[in-house]
Amino acid sequence: MTTLLVKNIDHLATFDDARREISGGALFVRDNVIDKVGTTAELAGFEADAVLDLSGHVVMPGMVNTHHHMYQNLTRVMVQEDELMVWLKTLYPIWAELDDDAIGVSARIAMAELIHSGCTTSSDHLYILPNNCTLDSTIEAAREIGLRFHAARGAMSRGESQGGLPPDRCVEKEDAILKDAERLIHTYHDASRHSMGRIVLAPCSPFSVTPELMRDAAALARQHPGVSLHSHLAEELFEEKYCHEIYGMRPVEFAESVGWLGDDVWFAHSIFMTSGEIDRFAETGTGVAHCPSANMRCGQGIAKIREMLDKGVKVGLGVD
Helix, strand or coil: CCEEEEEEEEEEECCCCCCCEEEEEEEEEECCEEEEEEECCCCCCCCCCEEEECCCCEECCCEEECCCCHHHHHHCCCCCCCCHHHHHHHHHHHHCCCCHHHHHHHHHHHHHHHHHCCEEEEEEEECCCCCCCCCHHHHHHHHHHCCEEEEEEEECCCCHHHCCCCCHHHCCCHHHHHHHHHHHHHHHCCCCCCCCEEEEEEECCCCCCCHHHHHHHHHHHCCCCCCEEEEEECCCHHHHHHHHHHHCCCHHHHHHHCCCCCCCEEEEECCCCCHHHHHHHHHHCCEEEECHHHHHHCCCCCCCHHHHHHCCCCEEECCC
8 A cells, every 4th residue: 555645736726526735734645645635734644655845836627638638649630611511521532541550659749738738637539440450459558658548449431432421441340349349348348436547438420420329239249348439420410410310319318329429428519409309318318528629620519508507407618
């Protein structure tokens, strides 16, 4: 057992239920878990293996990034002034050349930026895996850097020839997707309370996978405690039109039809939602990753975050 005492914190913002802000604050950490919070005077009797004096500093909980595509760091300055569908179609052929080294480098860059900005927990939605790429290099990067990491095994299985958006060379076979997802769960998923690494199953979007993959991914995830589900939903008017034409329903209706509402599910963006659909998210415990900067860059729209929060929908922030 290792212990750490952090003392003389100028301003300790706890963000607890009482929203306490403590001058001259202190933390006692046992085995990397915060055990006690108070003033330096209150914790003076605690002996620790290491003592850190943070006079002149502000301390707050690490931020949580609920939606990211770390590999896109490699193309972040490209396609600056186009809407989402043009942006995707322009970049798909470039992303099709990715390899494991590129994915590992991009993950390290993204994680370093996040930690430098005060983010200590992140998800990464990696949904394009060409050239035998895997999530392993991103998980290794998180372990190396020390980021709490929810690796989202994304996927695209419906290419242009099957009525989907991505080029056929960017998609995978669904049996291979599920087999790799199970491998990742058994190899890396840690469901314990203070876990530093979990696996998420994350088919990309209604216009890039089949309903069967959505159902199968949900079934697989729910066989394993702590494995969550994540996808893009209600992000674009193109998606709304696509769901009407292909499935005869709105995106949220489609998600519910394949078993994708629940407290183990969170969606990125969720911009184009009715009040009734927001009610349904609240009733089922379904969460939302709000990505305002990405939404503004592509001119997608403004999510109804105030209404979501007022109705009890779980909302987190994502850098996308």
